[in-house]
Amino acid sequence: MLSGKKILLGITGSIAAYKSLQILRDLKSMGADVQVVLTPTAHRFVPPLTLQVFSGRPVFTDLFDPHEEVLHLTLAEKADLILIAPATAHFIAKMAVGLADDLLGNLLLAASAPILIAPAMDVGMWDHPAVKENVSLLQKRGAQIIEPEVGPLASGKEGKGRLADEKIILERVISLLASERPLTGEVVLVTAGPTQEPIDPVRFISNRSSGKMGYALARVSREWGARVILVSGPTLLPAPPGVERIIVRTAEEMKKAVEARYSEATVVLMAAAVSDYQPVAVSPQKMKKSGEALSIRLRETEDILAGLRLRKEKRIIVGFAAETDALVENARKKLFRKGLDLIVANDVTQEGAGFDVETNIAQLIDSKGRITPLPKMSKEALARYILEEVVRLKTDVS
Ligand code: CTP
Secondary structure (H helix, E strand, O other), X not given: OOOOOEEEEEEOOOHHHHHHHHHHHXXXXXXXXXXXXXXHHHHHOOOHXXXXXXXXXXXXXXXXXXXXXXXXXXXXXXXXXXXXXXXXXXXXXXXXXXXXXXXXXXXXXXXXXXXXXXXXXXXXXXXXXXXXXXXXXXXXXXXXXXXXXXXXXXXXXXXXXXXXXXXXXXXXXXXXXXXXXXOOOXXXXXXXXXXXXEEEOOEEEEOOOOOHHHHHHHHHHHHOOOEEEEEEOOOOOXXXXXXXXXXXXXXXXXXXXXXXXXXXXXXXEEOOEOOOEEEOOOOOOOXXXXXXXXXXXEEEOOOXXXXXXXXXXXXXXXXXXXXOOOHHHHHHHHHXXXXXXXXXXXXXXXXXXOOOXXXXXXXXXXXXXXXXXXXXXXXXXXXXXXXXXXXXXXXXXX
């Protein structure tokens, strides 16, 4: 799948650097032509000779390593993709400020190829605001981050910071480089995050939702070649690169935004946790405490998804069902009531499947009754499974 693709693999000085040997072998086995560049500290963790043998090419570190051309410019121009795995907190900071004190730093400034970064560091470092800001700055500039995993770390601690699994890294490389982008020509409309229904100017009713699932769907749809419109409730997440984002607040605003863009869409993914209720009356002033129990009258919001079925035509429509009991039965009812092609059902009481976590445990149920139970995985990996189903359903429809 990667035959003829030129990948520059940048390795930086993390204990996880030993895993780059497997990444290199995987890339080679898929047919990629891999050029390895090490930072000076990476030498301490991984043997250049082994990398040279595995890649079948000389391994470079220094700007002035012997080469007949201007090394950093040549390497930058030749690459179809630059993968930095593992990327240390220090190297990420260097990239954020554009420092060029070694070969890898220099060639990154000269390169126009897509950049994939797989960070690896201890949990406290990954959580540090400086690292967070640097990562988000790189994302804004278009670099893609392969989120580190949660698990045991070299320090003996447990937490987020482990280099992503080699298979996930390979999958990301493939989805960026594989010539076949399965959603090319499609327009994917995604909803994400919660909605907020105001009670008064300072209070609202909402649903628990980080927006991460919807944002992962938007990001992967874009990677797979689709034009993506993301209608998002309030979240702190940055817009995925290349995605058109429309920010809304209430269920009503989300409904209007979805309906306004629905005619363009060929695929609709309703990952938003839309509030089912809104206050009947919104107080224009902040409500004061009276010392007594307070009742707020609520009415149901309109079901955005159910309203779309009247104009469904050949569109593929996917809904979500976050349940606490009778998962499959409840999800199936929703699938038929809302006229969906597929529903992603998850039991939010299971560990690793709730809100504000990086992972999810889901079952995919289609309108023909096919049920695909999936193991616990990152929301990004789940997004890929969902989109694979969408591609399959699209093929059935056409
Ligand atoms: N949904 C929607 N509009 C609403 C409520 C939900 O479009 N007003 C969508 C969600 O985005 C999701 C699906 O419908 O894709 C299921 O949402 P959920 O809240 O689980 O279903 P409800 O129909 O509200 O059922 P209940 O809350 O009774 O379980």
